[in-house]
Structure formats: C-alpha cells, structure tokens
Amino acid sequence: MSPIDILAKLWPLILVASALGFGLNLAGLLAYAERKQSAIMQDRIGANRASILGFKLWGLVTMVADAIKMFTKEDFIPKGANKTLHAIAPVVSLGFALLCLAALPFGGMVEFAGRTWSLQPIESPVGLLFVLAMLGLGVHGVMMAGFASGSNYGLLGGLRGAAQMVSYEVCMAATLAGLVFIYGTLDLQQAVLWQGRHVWGICVQPLGFLLFLTAGAAETKRAPFDLPEGESEIVGYFVEYSGMKMGMFMMTDFVESIVLAGLITTLFLGGWQIPFYTPAGLIGGALMLASFVGKVLLVLFVLMQIRWTLPRFRFDQLLHLGWKNVLPLALLNFLATIWLVYARTHS
Amino acid sequence: MREQKTYMLNMGPAHPAMHGVVRLLLELEGEKIVNTEVEIGFLHRAFEKHGEAETWNNVVPWTDRLNYVSPLINNVGYCMAVEKLAGITLPERGQYLRVIASEISRVTDHLTCVGASAMELGAFTPFLYLIKAREYLYQLVDQLTGARITTSYTRVGGVKADMPANFPEQCKEVFKKVREAISDTDKLLTKNRIFMDRVDGTGIISKEDALAYGITGPFLRSTGVPYDVRRAHPYLVYDQLNFEVPVGTKGDNFDRYLCRLAEIEQSLRILEQCFEKIPQGKHSLEPKEMKNAFEYQDAGKHGETALLAKYKAKVDQTLAGGQRGDRPDVLTQDPIFVMPAKEDAYGSIEGLMNHFELVMWSWGIKIPAGESYFAVEGGNGELGFRVVSSGDDRPWRVRCRPPCLFIMAALPKLLNGSWVADVIPTFGSVNMIAGELDR
Numbered sequence: 001m002s003p004i005d006i007l008a009k010l011w012p013l014i015l016v017a018s019a020l021g022f023g024l025n026l027a028g029l030l031a032y033a034e035r036k037q038s039a040i041m042q043d044r045i046g047a048n049r050a051s052i053l054g055f056k057l058w059g060l061v062t063m064v065a066d067a068i069k070m071f072t073k074e075d076f077i078p079k080g081a082n083k084t085l086h087a088i089a090p091v092v093s094l095g096f097a098l099l100c101l102a103a104l105p106f107g108g109m110v111e112f113a114g115r116t117w118s119l120q121p122i123e124s125p126v127g128l129l130f131v132l133a134m135l136g137l138g139v140h141g142v143m144m145a146g147f148a149s150g151s152n153y154g155l156l157g158g159l160r161g162a163a164q165m166v167s168y169e170v171c172m173a174a175t176l177a178g179l180v181f182i183y184g185t186l187d188l189q190q191a192v193l194w195q196g197r198h199v200w201g202i203c204v205q206p207l208g209f210l211l212f213l214t215a216g217a218a219e220t221k222r223a224p225f226d227l228p229e230g231e232s233e234i235v236g237y238f239v240e241y242s243g244m245k246m247g248m249f250m251m252t253d254f255v256e257s258i259v260l261a262g263l264i265t266t267l268f269l270g271g272w273q274i275p276f277y278t279p280a281g282l283i284g285g286a287l288m289l290a291s292f293v294g295k296v297l298l299v300l301f302v303l304m305q306i307r308w309t310l311p312r313f314r315f316d317q318l319l320h321l322g323w324k325n326v327l328p329l330a331l332l333n334f335l336a337t338i339w340l341v342y343a344r345t346h347s
Numbered sequence: 348m349r350e351q352k353t354y355m356l357n358m359g360p361a362h363p364a365m366h367g368v369v370r371l372l373l374e375l376e377g378e379k380i381v382n383t384e385v386e387i388g389f390l391h392r393a394f395e396k397h398g399e400a401e402t403w404n405n406v407v408p409w410t411d412r413l414n415y416v417s418p419l420i421n422n423v424g425y426c427m428a429v430e431k432l433a434g435i436t437l438p439e440r441g442q443y444l445r446v447i448a449s450e451i452s453r454v455t456d457h458l459t460c461v462g463a464s465a466m467e468l469g470a471f472t473p474f475l476y477l478i479k480a481r482e483y484l485y486q487l488v489d490q491l492t493g494a495r496i497t498t499s500y501t502r503v504g505g506v507k508a509d510m511p512a513n514f515p516e517q518c519k520e521v522f523k524k525v526r527e528a529i530s531d532t533d534k535l536l537t538k539n540r541i542f543m544d545r546v547d548g549t550g551i552i553s554k555e556d557a558l559a560y561g562i563t564g565p566f567l568r569s570t571g572v573p574y575d576v577r578r579a580h581p582y583l584v585y586d587q588l589n590f591e592v593p594v595g596t597k598g599d600n601f602d603r604y605l606c607r608l609a610e611i612e613q614s615l616r617i618l619e620q621c622f623e624k625i626p627q628g629k630h631s632l633e634p635k636e637m638k639n640a641f642e643y644q645d646a647g648k649h650g651e652t653a654l655l656a657k658y659k660a661k662v663d664q665t666l667a668g669g670q671r672g673d674r675p676d677v678l679t680q681d682p683i684f685v686m687p688a689k690e691d692a693y694g695s696i697e698g699l700m701n702h703f704e705l706v707m708w709s710w711g712i713k714i715p716a717g718e719s720y721f722a723v724e725g726g727n728g729e730l731g732f733r734v735v736s737s738g739d740d741r742p743w744r745v746r747c748r749p750p751c752l753f754i755m756a757a758l759p760k761l762l763n764g765s766w767v768a769d770v771i772p773t774f775g776s777v778n779m780i781a782g783e784l785d786r
Binding site: 233313316 | 356357362363364375469470471536542544767768769770
C-alpha cells in the first residue's frame, strides 16, 4: 500500500478529527472574540491582562488562563443532586452539539493524486435532518442539568430550556421546508452544489433566512433568547455546576452557534462556493475551506452584534413569538414557495 | 381534579438581581408568582444609633453611606435638618452650591438606576454607556468635594469648600457627554420592541395605592401625582429655578423609566441655571499671595505678624475651614457653628481658641434643645431627616426617612400575580439602595 492509500483509508478519521478541532478551537476563540467585540461596542478595552512571560498576544492569553481556571476549580456537586445525571448532562449537551459539525460540508470534492477527496466528514443523503436532530437532542443535556441539580433555579432553567428548544425546533424545520422544496434534497452537499448552479439560498428565500436566523438563535439559546440561562433572573440551568462541567455548557453555547452559522452558510450563503469562480486542485480545496470559514465567521459576527444590542425576552413573549409569529410566517413562506415553484414549472 | 401545588423560590440575598442585600421569598406556581415575602435588613449598620455617639458635624460622613449612589443629597438633607433646628441661614452662594451638589447626585442616581435595570434585562451595552457618563459626573464630584462617593461635602452652617475656579466650564463639557449617553440609551431602549414588552404594563401600581403606602419620588410621579419636594416644599434656592416635574400616567415600569430619563434632563437644566445665577465668589486668589499652610504656621509661631497679614494660607481646597477669602460665600459667619479660617486658626489667638472650642471633646457645636424634621428630594423620593437635640454637642436622636423603604413595603403588591421574569424590571425600577433602606 502506498502512503496515499493509507491516507485515503484514514481520511474519514482525519476529517472528523479536523471538524472536532475546528469546532472546539473556534469555540475558544469565540469566547475571546465575544469579549473583544463587546468591549469595542461598549467603549471598553476587554481582556488584556493575562500574560505568559510578558507576552499578552492582544489578550488571547486570557483564554489560556480561563481554561486553566476551569480545569483546576473544585468540581462541586450539591447535596440534593442526582450525581449520575449531574455528571452526564454536560457531556450530552456538548456531545450532540459537536456531532452536528461532522455533517457540515466544509468543502466540495478535491482532485489530488488521482483520487477524489471529499471535504465533508459525514456524507449523508439526509444530512440536514441529521443536524436538526442532533441540535434537538441537545435539549436533553439542558433538561438533565436542570433536573439533576436539585435546585429550583436549575429546575426553572431546565423547564424553560425544554419548552423553548422544542418550540423553536418546530419553527426551524418549518422555515427550512421551503428551501428544501426548492433544492429538492436533504443532502447538504447537494444543496451547496444547487446554489453553485443557480443562486444563493438567501436570494430565493429571504424571508426564510430571517426566520431561520431568529429560530436558530432561539434554538441555540443565544441572546436575546438566552432565557434558560437568564443570568440576572434565574441564573440558569447550570447554576449548580462548577469547573470544567460549567465550562462544557459554555462551550456548548459556542459550538451550537458555530453549527448554526455553518448551517446558515451551507443553506443560505452558498456554502463553500466562491462567486464566479470554480475552485480546483489543492489550492481550490484550501480556497473552499477559507470561503466556508469566512462566511461562518461573518454570521457569527452578526449573531454577536445582535447579542450585545438587544435585551432579553420574557418567557411567555418568547413562546408567543415562536408559535404565533415565526411558525405561521414560516408556513406561509412554505406555501408561497410551493405555489411559485408550481407556477414556474407548469407555465 | 389534581391539586395545584406551589413551591418556594428563595431569591437572594446572593442573587445577581437582588444587589446582594435583600431577600425575596417567592411562592411560585409554575413561573407565576402567588405570594412574595420581602426580607430586608442585611445591610443594617446602625446609622441612627451611631449618630447619637457622634458630634453634629461627625454624623455627616455617616450620611454618605446611606444612599451611596447619591451621597451628596444625604449630606444636604441632614445638614438642613440640623440647621432648621439651630435657625441658621446660609449665604446665597452656599445654597447654590448645595443645589449644584444635589442635582449632580440626582443625575448619577438616575443614570445608575436606568442603566442597572437595563443591564438586568440583558441590555448590557446601554448600561456601560450610562455608567461611563456617570463616571464623568463622579469626576466632577471629585473636583468639588475631594471624594467620589464618601463626599461629606456639607457642614452645619454651609459647605466644606467653594467649587474650583473652572468648575462651570468642566460641567458644561460633561453635560454634553451625559446628554449624548442619554440620547444613545433612548435610541437603544425606548422604542426597542423587546425592552417595551418587558417593561410596558408590568409592575403597575395605582395612584391610590402609591399614596397609601407613602411612596414618593419617581415611583409616585409615574402614577401621575406631581409630588416633588423641590416644588411642594421648596428649600434652598429651588423656588428661584425653573424646572418641570415629569409625571407618568400608568404607573408601570416603562413610565418610571421615562420619568427618570426626563428628570435627568430637568436636573441638567437646573444645573445650567445655577451656574448662570450663582453669585460670584472671591475664591480665585493669585498664587503669589499664598503661602503653604506649614510655612504660615511657622510664621505664626515666630510671631512674624507682618507676613501673616500679607499672605493667605494655601490649604487644600477640601480642607474644612478653608481660606479666609472663600468662607463668607459658602459658610454662615457664626463662630459658634463654623470652623475659623485657617489664616485665623494659624495666625491669631482668637482663631486658635475658636478652632479648639469646636474640636475639643464635649465642646463643639451646641444645637439648642428641640427637634426638627426636614425633607429633601432624594434620588428615590422624599428623603427626610428628623433630629432631636438635648442641647448637647451631639444629637440625642437622628432618624432617616429612606424613600425606598416604602416602595419595598409595596413590593409584594406589585409582584403578586406576575411572572418570575417580571421581578427583574420591577425590582430594578424600585432602585433599592440597601444603604438607605437598612441604614
């Protein structure tokens, strides 16, 4: 076997590991970016103190300090807690969020050394359903954490999280229905290729994009929808967590944001496609990755900008927004899409 | 039918929205509040009892710690009560200085309240804009009094010192920044759909209830009652100043927010009028005419009377007593009540004796026996002080009427029947300051 063969055998593993590394590292960097971006918005300086031998790296070292702090803090389990569930909850939460990443097409096919290499870790004809399902399963972590903590605050947070995430899952699927109808596929890679042949999803489904952004932000518990962890109200479903378990919940939020940004990029912003240019070869592969990551970062920037501008909803208002505004609009959007597609194909 | 069960949620004292010093015991049904119990007293520091152990002027630093967001109003309120008992009237410039100090403090108080409640609703950015504006105002307070929070600016019979020479110009610059921050906040919050949903129609109190509970300040005015101590019982020079009393209509959190924003603008208006109307002082001395206090003291010890007559003592602006030039403008001229100027204390035997008679144990200021109550408009409402004197050098009794105590008493009425999430904007709009609540 030549080295290329071995590489081809190991390729799926490498891809999954890279996706994992991408998610976890970007989550860490997001914590930094969030601090710095909010600091700029709020006339502050932001993280700038921690240093290694005098090197501060524009505050990046603070993230290292944060990680060390997380790992070395006491892992506290309160008296009334269910120890097993208490320990499993963060793993469930972060695990499902990371699984979503594996289904995202980071790039298309690359021709190299006489072989075709895919840049999508898991190629599946139902990739979109897989991502939505995994995002939906994340709610179990939130509920587990809430119930296992043995605290009324945690319980309230868990309940809020469950109701919110289940509601917005429905909305999310409904907002995407029209798009799926147009693309004619649930395969994320095929969706990207469709956009390459025609136009970006955001042009055919502008309303769907806005609704999906809203529902997605709510599903991933981003502000202004961060009710399950409403800091100043009920402190959150992870109120009884400390150390790295708490850190895992925080990572979950960031990873879910990345998944959401990746999904928006894939479905609405043309995925790894570069307008008016067809990438080929090794350089093309690199450009695909760069294009994908760039778009993801752009969406993340918008999400953060929203987060630091808007206050938080109240719980009943949030559900009203979901069931009475987003869902009917999404269904209308779906019906209109069907009608338009029908009118075009039968005229 | 299944029985509806309720459960208890213990909010505070260790809770981010309870400011760390008050405890709400909520009985919940789902997320709906059935019953509320308010437990106060976590920051009790025995201000009133402590006041009985201090001389009249030494109580002033303790009043700083009452409402620590607007300490200058407390200083003014306490001294006004003592002066009412002693029958002292202030020189006009001193009165204006007290108004200026009070109004700057009122602006900082309202900025903090509006900003903090916005932050607790998740709008972190406006909070920092407002706190930045407040920081500039604190720098002004620092210029005026020598401290940011523990101001202790007033004395029985006047204020500690005149304002610095370029103070009005500095204020003008700062007011521009404050107005900018207010307009930014207005844009970010007032017409923000999410913010309005949270505050509009929550935490409603009726006019009758508010009056029955004895609530005053922005909380009462939001229900439509135009009661403002500065208007109803004018003190200092408020009757010569032109300002409006903004009122609301519904008495909900949104009205209270709007009232506070409007009052900031009115306070800035008052300040600008003050700087126009304030009588000129003689505080601007040429540096060459001054000697450092220690040199002055040495000269006095060596009997160099010619030098003493020629020069003025150069003392810290914030030093009680101050220089001879400033004092007639800001302090009453009764030697029984006020410290002599440093020139006199260092340079003449009469001044020295006067100084010692005021600072010696059990001598000091003697306020005639009797009692008085005086109320000023604090950040949260009517801030009253009742002082009782037995003719001694210290109060027989000091009692503070904290405006937010009465709002806290009405809190269960405001919260029962609403959602847990409504605790946050409602409690935020109370602007509970534990320093004055628990004393």
